[in-house]
Amino acid sequence: xxxxxxxxxxxxxxAFVLGSASILGLAVSGCTTATDDSAGDTGGSFGxxxxxxxxxxxxxxxxxxxxxxxxxxxxRRRSVSYRTDEKPGTIIVDTSSHYLYLVEPGGKAMxxxxxxxxxxxxxxxxxxxxxxxxxxxxxxxxxMIARRPELSKYSADNGGxxxxxxxxxxxxxxxxxxxNKDTLYRIHGTPEYWTIGKSVSSGCVRMIxxxxxxxxxRVRSNAEIIVV
Numbered sequence: 001x002x003x004x005x006x007x008x009x010x011x012x013x014x015a016f017v018l019g020s021a022s023i024l025g026l027a028v029s030g031c032t033t034a035t036d037d038s039a040g041d042t043g044g045s046f047g048x049x050x051x052x053x054x055x056x057x058x059x060x061x062x063x064x065x066x067x068x069x070x071x072x073x074x075x076r077r078r079s080v081s082y083r084t085d086e087k088p089g090t091i092i093v094d095t096s097s098h099y100l101y102l103v104e105p106g107g108k109a110m111x112x113x114x115x116x117x118x119x120x121x122x123x124x125x126x127x128x129x130x131x132x133x134x135x136x137x138x139x140x141x142x143x144m145i146a147r148r149p150e151l152s153k154y155s156a157d158n159g160g161x162x163x164x165x166x167x168x169x170x171x172x173x174x175x176x177x178x179x180n181k182d183t184l185y186r187i188h189g190t191p192e193y194w195t196i197g198k199s200v201s202s203g204c205v206r207m208i209x210x211x212x213x214x215x216x217x218r219v220r221s222n223a224e225i226i227v228v
Contacts, residue, residue, distance in 0.1 A: 049068055049073075049076055050065075050068065052076070052077060052210065053065060053066045053068060053071075053076070053208065053210050054210075056209075056210065056213070059171065059213075060134070060135050060163070061135065061163065061164050061165050061171075063165070063171060063209050063210070066193050066208060066210070067194075070193065070194040071113070071193060071194065071196055071197075071208065072113075072197060074113070074197075075098065075099075075112075075113025075114075075196050075197040076113065077110065077111070077112050077113075077208075077210075077211050077214060078110075078111055079104075079108055079109070079110055079111070080101075080108070080109055080110075080111045081107055081108060081109075082101060082103065082104075082107060082108060082109035082111075083107060084103055084109075086103050086224075086226065087103065087224075088103050088104055088105045089102070089103065089219070089220060089223050089224075090102075090103045090223065090224045090225070090226065091103075091129070091187075091219065091223060091224070091225040091226070092109075092225075092226045092227075092228070093114065093187075093205055093225070093226070093227045093228070094228055095116055095121055095124075095227065095228065096228075098113060098114055098115065098116060098196075098197045098198070098199075099111055099112070099113060099114065100112045100113075100114045100187070100205065100207070100215070102215060102218055102219065110214075110215075110218065112207055112208075112211045112214075112215060113196045113197050113207075113208075113211075114187075114196060114197075114205045114206060114207055115190065115192075115195040115196045115197065115198050115199075115200055115203070115205075115206040115207075116198075116199050116200070116203075116204075116205060116206075117199070117200050117203035117204060117206070121199075122185075123183055123184070123185045123227060124227045124228060125178070125226075125227060126178075126224060126225070126226050127176045127177055127178045127183055127185070127224075127225050127227075128176070128177055128178075128222050128223065128224055128225065129174045129175070129176060129219055129220075129221060129222060129223045129225060130175050130176065130177035130182075130221075130222070131173075131174070131175040131221075132172070132173075132174055132175075132216060132219065132221060133172065133173045133175070134171070134172055134216070135163035135164075135167075135171060135172070136163060136167070136169045136172070136173040136188070137159070137160040137161060137162060137163060137167075137169075138154065138160055138161040138167050138168050138169045139154065139155065139156050139160035139161070140154055140155070140161075142155075165191055166191060167191075168188075168190065168191075168203065169186070169188040169189065170188050170189020170190045170191060170206070170207075170209050170212060171189040171209040171212060171213055172188065172189050172209075172212045172213055172215075172216040173186055173187070173188040173189070173212075174186065174187040174188070174215075174216070174219065174225075176225055184204075185204050185205075185227070186203075186204040186205065187204065187205045187207065187212070187215070187225075188203075188204065188205070188206060188207070188212060189206070189207055189208070189209040189211075189212035189213070190203070190206035190207065190208070190209070191209070192206070193208045193209070196208055
């Protein structure tokens with residue numbers, strides 16, 4: 001499933017897959033190997049997970065706190081030691097481990113657990129964060145509407161699904177482009193935080209809403225993203 005803001009036209013899935021395949025070899029070969037040596041890091045630099053993942057009443061749509069029992073400790077946000085040649089500010093998504101890293105100076109990174117759907121495994125390579133959207137609109141692609149006609153009320157012609165706590169894109173979304181071409185790859189929040197660390201049936205890269213808000217604040221526009 002592709003998630004999209006109604007400010008952009010969504011290319012077809014076939015065009016996306018063909019375009020992705022053409023850049024896969026070059027993009028991945030250019031990615032230096034990053035080694036996470038966070039064994040023993042307990043997240044103590046943050047300590048109070050209950051506070052980190054508590055309610056956010058000042059948001060446009062107040063976000064409730066999460067049930068921490070439904071998110072394994074290893075997938076909660078933390079600062080870790082991280083060795084890479086990539087420059088600070090780069091996002092690295094490791095699909096094999098369900099982690100997203102934001103590279104920081106001094107051999108460190110902010111690490112977040114993510115959930116992955118089919119679209120989350122469909123693209124690998126280097127690209128950039130073209131847009132950042134708070135509380136985005138969700139527009140299901142035509143392929144999804146064909147399978148689930150009840151979603152036609154959220155088509156681009158109808159303005160998509162308006163922002164809110166039930167919106168599949170959650171509280172924030174990062175839109176990934178290769179040059180000026182939309183890859184259809186999204187990093188976004190989700191109300192279904194219990195899917196973090198899992199491979200689910202739909203979506204790209206989903207994050208706990210509290211985490212995607214934190215990432216959104218840290219990431220600059222046009223930041224490089226590497227997906228492996």
